[in-house]
Amino acid sequence: MKDRSIHILNFVGLGFFEPAIRLATGEEIKKNLIALFKKVLLPLLSVGLFLVLWHSGATYLYNVEKDARIEKALADQGEAAALEMRTCIESGDISCQPNTLPSPAQVWTAYQSLLADHRVISDKKTAFAEKVAVTNTKREAQGLAPITYTGRPSFVDQIFTSLKTVFAGFLLALFIAVPIGIMLGLSKTLRSSVNWLIQIFKPVSPVVWLLLVFMIVKTLTRGSDSDSSFIISFISVGLCSMWATLVNTSMGVSSVDKDYINVAKVLQLSVAQKVFKIILPSSFPLIFTGLRITLSVAWMVLIAIELLAQSPGLGSFVWEEFQNGANDSNSKIIVAMFIIGIIGFLLDRIMLTIQKFVTFTEETA
Numbered sequence: 001m002k003d004r005s006i007h008i009l010n011f012v013g014l015g016f017f018e019p020a021i022r023l024a025t026g027e028e029i030k031k032n033l034i035a036l037f038k039k040v041l042l043p044l045l046s047v048g049l050f051l052v053l054w055h056s057g058a059t060y061l062y063n064v065e066k067d068a069r070i071e072k073a074l075a076d077q078g079e080a081a082a083l084e085m086r087t088c089i090e091s092g093d094i095s096c097q098p099n100t101l102p103s104p105a106q107v108w109t110a111y112q113s114l115l116a117d118h119r120v121i122s123d124k125k126t127a128f129a130e131k132v133a134v135t136n137t138k139r140e141a142q143g144l145a146p147i148t149y150t151g152r153p154s155f156v157d158q159i160f161t162s163l164k165t166v167f168a169g170f171l172l173a174l175f176i177a178v179p180i181g182i183m184l185g186l187s188k189t190l191r192s193s194v195n196w197l198i199q200i201f202k203p204v205s206p207v208v209w210l211l212l213v214f215m216i217v218k219t220l221t222r223g224s225d226s227d228s229s230f231i232i233s234f235i236s237v238g239l240c241s242m243w244a245t246l247v248n249t250s251m252g253v254s255s256v257d258k259d260y261i262n263v264a265k266v267l268q269l270s271v272a273q274k275v276f277k278i279i280l281p282s283s284f285p286l287i288f289t290g291l292r293i294t295l296s297v298a299w300m301v302l303i304a305i306e307l308l309a310q311s312p313g314l315g316s317f318v319w320e321e322f323q324n325g326a327n328d329s330n331s332k333i334i335v336a337m338f339i340i341g342i343i344g345f346l347l348d349r350i351m352l353t354i355q356k357f358v359t360f361t362e363e364t365a
Helices: 002-011 015-024 029-077 079-091 104-131 133-141 155-186 188-201 206-220 229-241 243-254 258-266 271-309 314-324 329-359
Strands: none
Touching: 029 079, 029 104, 104 133, 104 155, 104 329, 155 188, 155 229, 155 243, 155 271, 155 314, 155 329, 188 243, 206 229, 206 271, 229 271, 243 271, 258 271, 271 314, 271 329, 314 329
């Protein structure tokens, strides 16, 4: 049981919990205590230090903004106005609070507020679905589209929209980059012929890809009532992020051991058999490294693309809160920042686990 648990943790990239499992079974207590301190307790201490520094920085900026507001009131309206401003700020009145870097406590409060808002919106959706259930049944029988809820999406809804967009973009990148990468890897002449194109388009900004896709999609969907923001977003994400997979696939295929290729010739394998039985299995480590980079890049550029494409995801949420300028908007933006980072980390762990299933490598980076 112990060895199996350790194997699973190492397999999914959580091997730093291994000392805790060994300690629980009484194995080499001193050695595993030291390992536990280095791998678990020190990172936890660094988290605590980060929170302390964050709180101190937020407090300092709050005081700077507070003093600036009081001094401005004093200079513009006199001592009475300055005293009134100080009293208002110290009372905790939201209308006059400095709007600067939020503290960890404020971010946690904003997180709870977003979850509460999600529950309220979910209840509204449920009530709406029950209200129009009979009407929708009649409309479906008549071949009409059902009435759907068109209210404001919650923060959790926007997270799922972003995940749907990034996975669609990732799949698009995979289906474009892997076949092209295989063809380039198999032919040195073809690879040298189109290398210029890869080198030119690889560093292009996601904003430029978005504008290009916008031109094409808007032209093709002219006159259509369908919402094209999702299509524009996922295609832009896919085109912007596919280059790492394309380059790594080409490199992996071109670097396959020539002895394997000679064996394929001796066995008189067809092109498809040679690709699927020899070339791809040998190239999987590099291909999956490219896919991990592609997924990371896709998640990173998604926010900017959603913001510009007006897709109802995390990018739109961040921009709306920035434009809103409410007292808790900064806190909500920080919540979104942490959610984006955590999801990015989990996506990378998922890709690493899939890579180990497929390639049987010991890579843990």
